[in-house]
Amino acid sequence: MVSTDQKTSDAFLLNELPGRWRDLCAAGPIRRDERQGVWQVVDHETSSAVLADPATYSSDLSSLAPTQEDFATFTQGNFVGMDPPEHRKLRALVSQAFTPRVVQGLEPRIAAVCDRLLNSVVDQDRFDLVETLAYPLPIIVIAELLGIPAEEHRTFQDWASVLFGGDQLGEAPDMADLERALAAIAPTVREMNSYMLDHIRGCRAAPGDDLTSRLIAAEVDGVRLTDQEMVGFVALLLVAGHITTTALLGNAVVTLDRHPEAAAALRKDPDLIPPAVEEVLRWLPPFPELGRRVTRPVVLDGHELAADSMVMVHLGAANRDPARFERPDVFLADRRPNPHLTFGHGIHFCFGAPLARLEARIALNMMNERFRNLAIPSYDDIVLQNPAVLIGVRHLPVEVGRP
Numbered sequence: 001m002v003s004t005d006q007k008t009s010d011a012f013l014l015n016e017l018p019g020r021w022r023d024l025c026a027a028g029p030i031r032r033d034e035r036q037g038v039w040q041v042v043d044h045e046t047s048s049a050v051l052a053d054p055a056t057y058s059s060d061l062s063s064l065a066p067t068q069e070d071f072a073t074f075t076q077g078n079f080v081g082m083d084p085p086e087h088r089k090l091r092a093l094v095s096q097a098f099t100p101r102v103v104q105g106l107e108p109r110i111a112a113v114c115d116r117l118l119n120s121v122v123d124q125d126r127f128d129l130v131e132t133l134a135y136p137l138p139i140i141v142i143a144e145l146l147g148i149p150a151e152e153h154r155t156f157q158d159w160a161s162v163l164f165g166g167d168q169l170g171e172a173p174d175m176a177d178l179e180r181a182l183a184a185i186a187p188t189v190r191e192m193n194s195y196m197l198d199h200i201r202g203c204r205a206a207p208g209d210d211l212t213s214r215l216i217a218a219e220v221d222g223v224r225l226t227d228q229e230m231v232g233f234v235a236l237l238l239v240a241g242h243i244t245t246t247a248l249l250g251n252a253v254v255t256l257d258r259h260p261e262a263a264a265a266l267r268k269d270p271d272l273i274p275p276a277v278e279e280v281l282r283w284l285p286p287f288p289e290l291g292r293r294v295t296r297p298v299v300l301d302g303h304e305l306a307a308d309s310m311v312m313v314h315l316g317a318a319n320r321d322p323a324r325f326e327r328p329d330v331f332l333a334d335r336r337p338n339p340h341l342t343f344g345h346g347i348h349f350c351f352g353a354p355l356a357r358l359e360a361r362i363a364l365n366m367m368n369e370r371f372r373n374l375a376i377p378s379y380d381d382i383v384l385q386n387p388a389v390l391i392g393v394r395h396l397p398v399e400v401g402r403p
Helices: 014-027 044-050 068-076 086-099 100-104 105-120 129-134 136-146 150-164 175-207 211-218 229-259 260-268 272-281 354-370
Strands: 030-033 038-041 126-127 289-294 298-300 303-305 308-316 371-376 393-395 397-401
Touching: 038 044, 038 229, 044 289, 044 308, 086 229, 105 129, 105 136, 105 354, 126 129, 129 136, 129 229, 129 354, 129 393, 136 150, 136 211, 136 229, 136 303, 136 354, 150 175, 150 229, 175 211, 175 229, 211 229, 229 260, 229 272, 229 354, 229 371, 229 393, 260 354, 272 354, 303 393, 354 393
Parallel strands: 038 308
Antiparallel strands: 030 038, 126 397, 289 308, 298 303, 371 397
């Protein structure tokens, strides 16, 4: 097993990544990575074109990835890995229940959860921001949204930790690494699958006002979600609604600590928080690459790509394309416009983006209201996530001053 708890060093990875991604752009819009056997697309225009063409660049990677029975069952409702028409059907059904109005209606509850979590460290000047706020906040919100009893929220946190920890992967995983990872998380997948099926059946018997009950009732052209498809969507919601917010909040605190002028501007003017969130997303995308499978022989920027070859759309590099962004190597908290690709593009634009943005905005604003200042006392104490899985921090000790 490869340990992914990475202590930071003088060459702090989250500071190095923007430069690495910028250098990728210099090699041209598309390049062949012979070590991993994939094509990398790194400019904004070509990345957008690939993501907008699911007929040529498929999101269904099942034929290229290792298989694991439990995981395959668990992903039936995960429309991120589907192409039309299956993707269209699943997304339309889920969209009936998980509407923008539902997300906006969560704002008071998100604020209440933030308040309660920050109250737990009201007498502390130092605490771990991930453990205190960034990790539990989105898990609690999702669990409540689904109608999961409060006493079982911790179970969701434990599942998420196993599913997205990347503890079996090195920084450049090969197929054998992926197979080991799937085998390692299979027991957790089985446990979650069984739990959610029981929860869905309970909601069928006694519907409530939770998202699970609304998913059961959703119908398009006489078609409804199956129980297993709903379980798959819950898995997707865990990714889109949990890990993205956790990484975004941690990356925001690290980035603003490295850019004190921007942090001061946000304290002075809370209206700058939404564009600052977008700039953090551009600067450090939690998932910097998206994989696509070539469905037919195609010529892309003069390169011949064979059918079933793998294309990695590098969002981190595309977000630094000087043809699309003015001063791309400068963090501008008030950057407008900011057409970053962190949440994807086209039919697979991230379903959880509105929720992640809302949670980040509320949490950052509340921290600014609560603390006169917030700083990272030692970068040597930060523990990073495995960058092969996620760009973010696992532990983030901070020091705060109170009014």
